[in-house]
Structure formats: C-alpha cells, structure tokens
Amino acid sequence: MINNDVLRSIRYMLDLGDSKVVEIVHLADPDFALDKDDVRPFLLKEDEPGHVPCGDAVLAHFLDGLIIHLRGRDGSVPARPVEKRISNNVVLKKLRVAFELKDVDMHDIFAAAGFPVSKPELSALFRQPGHKNFRQCGDQLLRNFLKGLTLRVRGA
Template identity: 75%
Template sequence: MINNDVLRAIRYMLDLSDGKVVEITHLADVNFPIAKEDVQAFLKKDEDPGYVECSNKVLAHFLDGLVFYRRGRDESMPPRPVEKRVTNNVVLKKLRVAFELKDVDMHEILESAGFPVSKPELSALFRQADHKNFKLCGDQLLRNFLKGLTMRVRGNG
C-alpha cells in the first residue's frame, strides 16, 4: 500500500490532528525533522498541488511513535532500529503491537471487514522474511485490516 494511504487511514481511525501526527512521530525520535506542513502535504491527494510522497523513514518513525503513544515506552529496553523499508507486513506488525491485538482480534477485525483469513495465512504474515512459510501481506489484506480496525476503534463495527 502507498505510505500516504496508510498514514491517512491511521490518522482518520484515531481522529488525529496534524500536530498530533507530528507529536506521535517525535515519540520515536525527538530530532526527526517533520512539521505540520509536511503532514498536510502527505495527506493531500496525489493529484493535488503540494502533494508530497510519504517516505519509508517518515512512516517508520510514525509507526514506532504510535506504539509508544498507545502503549508507553519501556525505558529498560534499548531503542529498536527504525525500519529502512516499510512493507505491508511491517505496518501490520506495528499496528498489532500498538493496539495489543491477539490472533483472535486480528481474525475478528478482518472478518468484520468482510475479508476472513485462515489461521495459517495470518501467522504466515508475521514470520521472518526468510522463513519457508512467510507470506507477503497484499494491499487488499492491509486495506481491509485498516478498514476493520477503524470500525473497531471508532465504534461502528
């Protein structure tokens, strides 16, 4: 999925202001260069003037910040390196951690969006990339997961 779409979906899901998106991103790294104007440019439609593509680095910092925002930071743990490449699998993993979702929750969320998956299919998405049963998360699955999670979070599902 396009990083801008992921950012847009999470922002809508949690009803975040542009300033809050900046604040959450800074939870991952206080010195990360991002401003409200950047967020506004990421949220524009790609045909609109002023549209800017959301980089992997920006989305990775936002997702890491989202985990700290939702769950708090464990000061006893060393900071994890920020993902260099944000795949759909990474987005799914970060959201699972941020929202403290169990397998049962993941299945319910996907089912509520009309996109049920089997237990082996779901577990394959969370395996290491070099594992023989690893499966890439497709755009359709991630889009439906975001839709189902939004229904759950906003209370209309």
Template identity: 40%
Template sequence: MNNNDILIRLRYAFDIKDNGMVEIFKLGGIEITKEEVQMMLKKSDEDEVGMACSNSMLDSFLNGFIIFKRGKQEPKPGQPEKPAVAIKSKENVNNIVLKKVKIALALTSEDILAILEEAGITITKGELGAVLRKEGHKNYKECGDRYVRNFLKGLALRYRV
C-alpha cells in the same frame, strides 16, 4: 497502497489530529512540522503533489505510534537504544504495518481475524501467522495491499465511534 495512504487511513481510524500526528512522529524520532504533516495527508491530485512519506518516515511513525499507545519502554542492558529500520523494501511495508499496529494496540491473532472479518475478509489463522512471521522464515508470506487496506478499514469500523 503507498505510505501516504497508510498514514491517511491510520489517522482516520484513530481520529488523530494534526498536532497528534506531529507528536507521534516526534516519539518515533523525526521532527516534522504541522504543515509537512498536512502535505503528506493531502489527497494528491494530478496537478497538486503532496509530500511523499518515505519508508523510514513511515517506520518512525509506526514506532512513535507504539510509544503513543503503550508508553516508552526502557531498553534492556545490551539491547540497542534505537530499533533498526524494519522497512527495508517496498515489498515488506504491509507486513510491517500489520505487525506494528498489532503491537501498538496489543492485539491478538484472534483480534486481527475479527477485525478483518468486520471488513469482509476471511483468512485462516495459518495465513495470518505466515504474514506475521519474520522475513526470511521458510513460512513467511508477503502481505498484499488487500489485507492491509481491509485491516485498516476494520480498525476504522471498530475504533471510530
């Protein structure tokens, strides 16, 4: 899954309009126009290529999504003003998406397991814990496309009424 697919699926799951997407990007610290959002969300055909969503853009969108859902949090004394970019490589994108959507929606591990179950995927609590760990931890496990795809599908089933 590429970053544009993740944006498209999140947008569908929560029924976010173009103006809402622009606002979420703005909350995440990126100024983007409605036309650029539409280009990113366009299904790319072979002859027509939309705008690619970079890792930093996706990270900013996810940070904006957290603020959109939970509100702005004032930094504590000694804490950096702006969070560091969490998506460092193509390999950890899925893990970061899972973590940040979990934070934005205030989901518990049981909620995530239930959402995956709705989408037809069964994993253990231990496997989920390994996916949610910090990269570099001895029990860290890379999250595959299949889990994120079905997690986003489960979100659409749960939140899109």
C-alpha cells in the same frame, strides 16, 4: 500499499490532527525533522496539487511513535532501530503491537471488514521473510485490516 494511504487511514481512525501526528513522530525520535507544515502535503490525494509522497522514514517513525503513544515507553528495553524499508507486513506488525492485538482480535478485525483470514494465513504474515511459510501482505489485505481496525476503534 502507498505510505500516504496508511498514514491517512491511521490519522482518520484515531482522529489525529496534524500537530498530534508530528508529536507522535517525535515520540520515536525527537530529532527527526518533521513539523506541522510537512504533514499536510502527505495527507493530500495523489492527484491534488501539493501532494508529497510519504517516505519510509516518516511512516516508520510515525508507527514507532504510535506504539509509544498507545502503550507507553519501556525504559528497560533499548530503543529498536527504525526500519529503512516499510512493507505491508511491517505496517501490520507495528499496528498489531500498538493496539495490543492477539490472533483472535486480528481474525475479528478481518471478519468485520468482510475479509476473513485463516489461522495459517495470518501466522504466515508475521514470519521472517526467509521462512518457508512467509507470506507477503498484499495491498488488499492491509487495506481490509485498516478498514476493520477503523470499525473497531471508531465504531460503526
């Protein structure tokens, strides 16, 4: 899925302003170069003038900052390095951690979006890429998860 779409969906889901997005990114890394004026072009549609593709570094910092924003920082554990490449599986994992979702919650979210997922399918999404049962998270699956999570957070 396109990073801009993920950022746009989460921003809508949590009703975040541009300055709050920057604040969340800086929770992950205060030295990361991003300001309010940089966020607006990420949120434009692809066919709109001024659209800028959201890089993996921006989305990775945003998702890491979102975890800190929603759950708080754990000072006893050293900060994890930010991912260089963001895949749909990584987005799914980070959102699961940020919202403290259990398997039952995940199934409920997919069902609410009209896209039920079996237990083996769900567990395959969270396996390591080299594992024999690992499954790539497709765009449709992530899109439906974001839709179900939005329904859960914002209500119908």
